[in-house]
Amino acid sequence: MKLFKKLTVLVVIIMFSACESNLTDLENIGTQTAAVYYNDPVNALAGLNSCYASIQDDEFFVFGDIMSDDAIKGGSNFFDWVDREFLRTFTANSGNGAVSGTWSLMYRTIVRCNDVINALPTATFDEDLKQRILAEAKFIRAYAYFKLVPLFGAVPLVTRDFTVEKLTLPRSPVTDIYAFIKQDLNDAIDNLPMKSEYAASDLGRVTKGAAQMLKVRVLIQETGYSNNTVLAATAGHTVDVNANWNEVYNLTNAIINSGEYALASNYATIFEEEGENNIESIFEIQHKQTNNEWGESVGNTTIVQMGNRDDWGWCFNLPTDALYNTFLSTDPRLLNTIYGQEFEVLYGVAQVWDKQLWTLTDDSTKEYVTKTRLNRKYALAKEDRSGNHNNQDVNKRIMRYAEVLLAHAEAAHFKGFEGEARNFVNSVRARAQNSSMPLGSALGQTSGYTYDAFSGASVPPVTSTGDALLQDIWKERRLELAMEGIRYFDLIRTGRISLLPNENNYSTHDGLLPLPIGDVNTFGLQQNTGY
Numbered sequence: 001m002k003l004f005k006k007l008t009v010l011v012v013i014i015m016f017s018a019c020e021s022n023l024t025d026l027e028n029i030g031t032q033t034a035a036v037y038y039n040d041p042v043n044a045l046a047g048l049n050s051c052y053a054s055i056q057d058d059e060f061f062v063f064g065d066i067m068s069d070d071a072i073k074g075g076s077n078f079f080d081w082v083d084r085e086f087l088r089t090f091t092a093n094s095g096n097g098a099v100s101g102t103w104s105l106m107y108r109t110i111v112r113c114n115d116v117i118n119a120l121p122t123a124t125f126d127e128d129l130k131q132r133i134l135a136e137a138k139f140i141r142a143y144a145y146f147k148l149v150p151l152f153g154a155v156p157l158v159t160r161d162f163t164v165e166k167l168t169l170p171r172s173p174v175t176d177i178y179a180f181i182k183q184d185l186n187d188a189i190d191n192l193p194m195k196s197e198y199a200a201s202d203l204g205r206v207t208k209g210a211a212q213m214l215k216v217r218v219l220i221q222e223t224g225y226s227n228n229t230v231l232a233a234t235a236g237h238t239v240d241v242n243a244n245w246n247e248v249y250n251l252t253n254a255i256i257n258s259g260e261y262a263l264a265s266n267y268a269t270i271f272e273e274e275g276e277n278n279i280e281s282i283f284e285i286q287h288k289q290t291n292n293e294w295g296e297s298v299g300n301t302t303i304v305q306m307g308n309r310d311d312w313g314w315c316f317n318l319p320t321d322a323l324y325n326t327f328l329s330t331d332p333r334l335l336n337t338i339y340g341q342e343f344e345v346l347y348g349v350a351q352v353w354d355k356q357l358w359t360l361t362d363d364s365t366k367e368y369v370t371k372t373r374l375n376r377k378y379a380l381a382k383e384d385r386s387g388n389h390n391n392q393d394v395n396k397r398i399m400r401y402a403e404v405l406l407a408h409a410e411a412a413h414f415k416g417f418e419g420e421a422r423n424f425v426n427s428v429r430a431r432a433q434n435s436s437m438p439l440g441s442a443l444g445q446t447s448g449y450t451y452d453a454f455s456g457a458s459v460p461p462v463t464s465t466g467d468a469l470l471q472d473i474w475k476e477r478r479l480e481l482a483m484e485g486i487r488y489f490d491l492i493r494t495g496r497i498s499l500l501p502n503e504n505n506y507s508t509h510d511g512l513l514p515l516p517i518g519d520v521n522t523f524g525l526q527q528n529t530g531y
Helices: 041-054 060-066 082-088 097-122 127-152 174-191 208-222 229-234 241-257 321-326 333-337 401-414 418-433 466-480 487-493 503-508 517-523
Strands: 071-074 281-285 316-319 338-340 357-360 366-369 373-375 396-400
Touching: 041 097, 041 127, 060 071, 060 082, 060 097, 060 316, 060 487, 071 082, 082 097, 097 127, 127 174, 127 208, 127 487, 174 208, 208 241, 208 281, 208 396, 208 401, 208 487, 241 401, 281 401, 316 373, 321 466, 333 338, 396 401, 401 418, 401 466, 418 466, 466 487
Parallel strands: none
Antiparallel strands: 071 316, 281 396, 338 373, 357 366
């Protein structure tokens, strides 16, 4: 798929003219420009919905989990979806399918958002609705660019229609991309409603809190250009780290004080059906078992990938020993995050295992295992599984309130407010201790699932200071947000690249993945180092 394939057909108005001054110019009635199309609020909302639809296939776990120390690729054998293994070890080439898939997906998102953002300002329908639609589209565009920059570095900054006559395209500096993302998010923050201000029919749309939290992620990620020696040496991007953390502190404080969000009382409920769009939800990608008006599946295509191969699934994105051993055995989040080798019950059913599962232990050794660990957060009971594997009715949890609290704790630490930092970390830990076993954890309980008590639960508060407190905050992020597509980005932005599966390959490639060869050739893009 070409980078800038147009998804909205715009018909050019043909203007008739004559040499004679007494002839009247004729309007070609029946043609429709983007400005005319989007002047109808129904059409404007349809265009905006296409922006939401375009991010539904975001395979967050491939880059956030598999590329980190929290997960291995998995699959039926080493060569099953091997492109993901090449990402994990930074041995991918410019023809890598996982790379081109995400690159194309994010630029498709950007193009759709540009259509809305550029056509809507002249619309004459309700001004409040118009500004909200523009703000939502800018959030989604910022989301797409934010996904691209840490993976590919300097990328083309496309804000308007791109014509086929222009066959070359520059890569904009990282500094410009971050400035653009932050401006889009500032506009979104200024014009989006609070979560409680939306009608029930608008459930799932981005909110002011979501825009604030995405900007928090952007600012935190940007500090990596100071902390990460590889990025600092090659990206040419200077960051005022203290200014970033000050803004993170203020943004997270605003979310906390808004009264719009709270921690769910039981961690075990968050990834169950009842946990969708709950009190803790900042932003979720909505999914249903159906197709939309453009013929695109709006079901979740990633859920089946993480299921047990001998039960229902493809056995990808498997939690590592390192992740498992980071948890206290008394932390209820452990069994709500990982099931399998140590706890085999899933919705009352004892799991069996594919004895041919192949895992990679290092660059040269491949070994069979007879049991494994799987991601409990996106597991499904048998009765909830769609017959169409790639069409599951399960939302992707993108941002949660717990992450807000931990980001605030990290910002408080950098501002020297250690007591405040500990308090916010410990509020997350207290919720964990008061949580239950996962739903349906009793063997034989195949209906009427219950949340059974976690015997001996203990997640003691942190008491550390100084750098040890920072390490505890980072550890808490790993425990709380495990298998949610965040770990890799936490490692690179904090400079802990020694924990990556292949630090040397990461460094020799400037910490970046290859640009897809098709667009390198078509648009004259400069390829990243080492590809």
